[in-house]
Amino acid sequence: MENGIQIGSKQxxxxxxxxxxxxxxxxxTRTTQINAKEPKIWSxxxxxxLSITQFDKYESDIDAAIMEGRIVD
Numbered sequence: 439m440e441n442g443i444q445i446g447s448k449q450x451x452x453x454x455x456x457x458x459x460x461x462x463x464x465x466x467t468r469t470t471q472i473n474a475k476e477p478k479i480w481s482x483x484x485x486x487x488l489s490i491t492q493f494d495k496y497e498s499d500i501d502a503a504i505m506e507g508r509i510v511d
Contacts, residue, residue: 479508 480503488496503509 477503477506477508479503479510481510485509 478499480500485493485500493500500509
C-alpha cells in the first residue's frame with residue numbers, strides 16, 4: 439500500500455526481554471527464624487484427628503500444651 443500500512447503482516451511485536459527467572463529463584467531456602475526448641479502449638483482439629491495410638495504417643499505434650507495455653511481453635 440502506498441500509505442505505509444501493511445495489512446496482514448506477519449510481523450511480531452517486539453517484547454522487552456526481561457531476565458528469565460522464576461519465583462523460586464526469589465525465595466530464600468535458608469531458614470534462620472525457626473527455633474527447634476519452641477514447643478509445638480496444637481490445634482483442636484489436629485488433636486481430634488489423632489488415632490488412639492498417636493494420642494497416647496503425644497499425650498504428655500498435649501497435656502502440657504493445655505496447661506500452657508498452646509491449643510488453638
